[in-house]
Amino acid sequence: MAEGERKALIVGAGIGGLATALALQKAGWKVEVLERSGTLESPGTGLSLWPNALAALERLGVLDNVLTAAVPVRGDVLDMAGEPIMLLEQLEVRRRYGLPIQMIHRSDLTSILARPLKVNTVHLGLEVTGFELGFPRSSVQLNTGGRKNADLVVGADGLYSVVRTGLVGGGAPRSSGTTALRGICPAAGLDHGSVPWGEMWGDGGVFGATPLSGDRVYWYGTLPNEELASYREQGWKQAAINTFAPWHPGIANILQQTPEDAILAHELFDRKPEPVWSGRSATLVGDAAHPMLPFLGQGGCQALEDAVALADALGHHSSVAEGLLAYEHARTQRANRIVSQSHSIARLAQLDSAKLRKARDTAMRLLPKSFRLKQLDTVVGYEGH
Numbered sequence: 001m002a003e004g005e006r007k008a009l010i011v012g013a014g015i016g017g018l019a020t021a022l023a024l025q026k027a028g029w030k031v032e033v034l035e036r037s038g039t040l041e042s043p044g045t046g047l048s049l050w051p052n053a054l055a056a057l058e059r060l061g062v063l064d065n066v067l068t069a070a071v072p073v074r075g076d077v078l079d080m081a082g083e084p085i086m087l088l089e090q091l092e093v094r095r096r097y098g099l100p101i102q103m104i105h106r107s108d109l110t111s112i113l114a115r116p117l118k119v120n121t122v123h124l125g126l127e128v129t130g131f132e133l134g135f136p137r138s139s140v141q142l143n144t145g146g147r148k149n150a151d152l153v154v155g156a157d158g159l160y161s162v163v164r165t166g167l168v169g170g171g172a173p174r175s176s177g178t179t180a181l182r183g184i185c186p187a188a189g190l191d192h193g194s195v196p197w198g199e200m201w202g203d204g205g206v207f208g209a210t211p212l213s214g215d216r217v218y219w220y221g222t223l224p225n226e227e228l229a230s231y232r233e234q235g236w237k238q239a240a241i242n243t244f245a246p247w248h249p250g251i252a253n254i255l256q257q258t259p260e261d262a263i264l265a266h267e268l269f270d271r272k273p274e275p276v277w278s279g280r281s282a283t284l285v286g287d288a289a290h291p292m293l294p295f296l297g298q299g300g301c302q303a304l305e306d307a308v309a310l311a312d313a314l315g316h317h318s319s320v321a322e323g324l325l326a327y328e329h330a331r332t333q334r335a336n337r338i339v340s341q342s343h344s345i346a347r348l349a350q351l352d353s354a355k356l357r358k359a360r361d362t363a364m365r366l367l368p369k370s371f372r373l374k375q376l377d378t379v380v381g382y383e384g385h
């Protein structure tokens with residue numbers, strides 16, 4: 001089949017769906033993206049972009065725009081006194097991988113990914129309610145009652161993916177037992193010297209604060225689900241103040257400057273890694289394929305890697321089915337390893353025993369730099385360089 005005739009339907013216009021649309025369009029595919037939401041605006045949060053994501057964005061031709069909208073992340077890991085347990089050596093990161101890890105507003109990233117797409121690529125307000133794997137074409141059922149089919153259907157529809165259910169079976173995702181709060185506040189009123197920049201591994205959860213472009217600060221924290229009813233009663237802002245402000249004097253100020261309606265709460269889930277993501281004319285990217293806990297800040301980065309790898313694999317094979325096998329071969333092992341690593345770090349970061357935290361902090365401070373860099377290499381996908 002000539003490349004120009006190939007048609008792909010992508011379900012979902014999040015980071016994974018938009019990046020895949022861009023990658024396939026650049027490779028000559030005719031692409032339609034079906035998004036149930038009426039807007040491409042993402043909720044007001046930050047997103048860390050590691051060098052693996054930046055390399056993917058470069059391949060997509062949008063790295064310069066991303067770097068204009070992003071700022072280097074402050075990612076040192078701190079103990080409850082605000083003292084470093086592990087330094088994120090951004091100079092070393094830059095030396096090793098070319099660029100420091102960045103922080104961007106999600107809406108900035110989605111609009112940068114959507115801008116180069118051809119007009120009428122993304123159809124908003126269109127929900128996919130069913131998926132049928134077929135050969136040589138797969139099809140989707142729409143909420144409008146219609147059906148669409150294509151040489152390739154890509155499920156980029158996130159944690160509760162309809163396409164995933166049709167491809168590899170559904171089943172409930174794994175709850176982490178924690179809920180993440182996220183917010184953005186103006187940086188202007190803050191005493192910058194007192195802010196614990198980076199990620200504090202505190203009593204049973206984490207709290208992170210890092211600059212965002214536009215003179216803003218992005219913060220996040222995790223709470224145990226057992227207390228959710230009481231947190232809801234207090235309101236998220238008060239719950240955050242009650243939980244995190246006692247950890248460090250610089251935190252209260254950040255939370256007080258955040259409007260209540262700018263705080264998002266999401267229970268955190270992942271799924272057990274799945275070795276197969278594809279049928280002969282359909283596959284998955286992003287959270288639909290490998291939802292992970294956010295403790296490595298890699299979910300979106302991995303979705304970007306998927307997009308580039310999928311277009312590459314399809315470009316190297318004349319048959320879609322063979323291209324999808326090559327895509328799985330390139331991606332499943334790496335992405336699934338990051339799912340498992342993120343799961344382990346979630347446990348390590350959220351210890352509620354002071355004794356265990358102390359032992360952990362001491363052990364982590366003793367880790368040789370070479371070991372830490374090796375860990376970083378694994379996440380960035382830099383092994384063997």
Ligand SMILES: Cc1cc2nc3c(=O)[nH]c(=O)nc-3n(C[C@H](O)[C@H](O)[C@H](O)COP(=O)(O)OP(=O)(O)OC[C@H]3O[C@@H](n4cnc5c(N)ncnc54)[C@H](O)[C@@H]3O)c2cc1C
Nearest residue numbers: 012014015016036048128157158286287294297299300301
């Ligand atoms: C607290 C938290 C912090 C995080 N921090 C980071 C970070 O710093 N860095 C990072 O890289 N990652 C981070 N992540 C992970 C990241 O948010 C996700 O991995 C990423 O958003 C996945 O993108 P996606 O496009 O695969 O899925 P999603 O973002 O879930 O997008 C799916 C899209 O599909 C649409 N959709 C769903 N179902 C249908 C349907 N049936 N029909 C049509 N459309 C549909 C949805 O409306 C949505 O637009 C974090 C996650 C959380 C929860």
